[in-house]
Amino acid sequence: MxxxxxxxxxxxxxxxxxxxxxxxxxxxxxxxxxxxxxxxxxxxxxxxxxxxxxxxxxVRRYRREEELKPYQAELIRMQQYLESTGSKMVILFEGRDAAGKGGTIRRVTRYMNEKHYRVVALGKPTEDQRTQWFFQKYVSQLPRGGEVVLFDRSWYNRAMVEPVFGFCSDQEYRNFMRGVTGFEKDLVRQGTILIKLYFSVTKEEQNRRFERRKNDPLRQWKLSEVDVQAQERWDDFTNVKYEMLKKTHSTHAPWTMIRSNDKHQARLNVMKVILNSVPYERLNPELDFVPDPEVVVSGSRELETMEAQRLRSGKFQG
CATH class of the missing domain: 1.20.58 (Methane Monooxygenase Hydroxylase; Chain G, domain 1)
Structure with missing residues (x-):
């Protein structure tokens, strides 16, 4: 139609x-x-x-979904390139609660070949996992040749959620922050395409989405105990976000910030970021593959913005 x-x-x-x-x-x-x-x-x-x-x-929803389809077709072509070259891709979806990570993952994977991608959303560590090397449970989920693995939250839980809620010790946090850059450098050096996405939403928009979850029976399952406290701990999350960017944004594994107040623009631009990370032959070279600079921001630019905010007002803004 x-x-x-x-x-x-x-x-x-x-x-x-x-x-x-x-x-x-x-x-x-x-x-x-x-x-x-x-x-x-x-x-x-x-x-x-x-x-x-x-x-x-x-009508608006229909038009937005139609706008994504040419890029979803490109993602299929990209998958074919990864399969033919035996390349491996890991995409990390991080960010605040209700920032739009899950919806974006669903749009990215909607038409992809299910045999060649996996979405990984790990729960609380088991007793055995607590005694293992921290990265071990994630290593077991890494892609084989020709596969894309999308982590709906990743090892960066230890840099964000766990320290804010006291789910890890200070020593465990410090060990992670010292070791993660080396871990990622090894991944990239051994041929893994690593894309780190951080979804950034304003406090007001996050609150609006939480209220919608409370009142919508189809969305209530999304509201967790951690979500309930997200607004109260907004500044705590902002502080650990800054530390994470400062210590883990690197040339071999940079962070890409996604402004996600507008969910549609976030989804569209994430697809562009992913497609630009692989030198595959475009299905439609006439498409606009340039990310919107108002939506896609480099980790280094985000750090500069946050530091400027702190100088002006004495605290980070988000």
């Missing part, structure tokens, strides 16, 4: 609903008082306004 056909169909649905409501009003009008008729007329207007609003949302 084309975009025009989709809009026309939605308009027809709205017209039919309005006509049916009008017919009902006409049939019952002779039995109504003036006040009842006015109330019924107002209800009809409200219903029509809501239908138009819903239709606009549906």
């Amino acid at each position: 084309t975009d025009g056909q989709n809009v026309e169909t939605l308009g027809t649905v709205a017209d039919e609903a309005q006509e049916a409501a009008g017919d009902a009003f006409e049939l019952n009008g002779e039995n109504m008082s003036v006040d009842e008729m006015m109330a019924a007329f107002q209800a009809l207007q409200d219903q029509n306004a809501q239908l138009k609003k819903d239709n606009c949302k549906a």
Whole structure:
């Protein structure tokens, strides 16, 4: 169905609903008082306004999904390149709660070949894992040749969530911060394409998304105990974010910041970042592969911005 056909169909649905409501009003009008008729007329207007609003949302959502499709096709072509060359790719999705990581992962992988990608979202470590080398459980999930592995949160839990909530000791935190750059350097040196994405959302937008989760039965499962405290510990997360960027942003494994208040733009630009990391032959060279600088920010630029904020106001802003 084309975009025009989709809009026309939605308009027809709205017209039919309005006509049916009008017919009902006409049939019952002779039995109504003036006040009842006015109330019924107002209800009809409200219903029509809501239908138009819903239709606009549906059309907007449809258009956004259509805008992603050419890039999703490019991701399939990229997969074919990785498979033919035996290359390995690891993509880390990090950031604050409700920043849009999961939705982006779903769009990135929607049309990809399921045989050649995996999404990894590890839970709490088992008792055995607690006694092992910290990176061991992640190493076991690394890709084989021709495969993409997307980590929905990764080893950087130890740099962000764990120290804020006291899930690791200060010594464990320091050991991680000293060792992670060497671990990533080995990955890259041995041929793994490593992409580190940090999703950055404002405090106000995060709160709006949490409220939506509380009130939407389809999203309530997303709301965890950690989420509930995310707003209260906003500054704590900002501080550990700064330390993480300062100590783990490197030339061999740089951070890429994704401004994700606008979920659609975040998803679109993440696809561009991923596609630009591989020298595959473009399916459609006419596509715009240049990331939006308002959405995609280098880790070094983010550090500069945060340091400037601290100089001006005495604290980081986000």
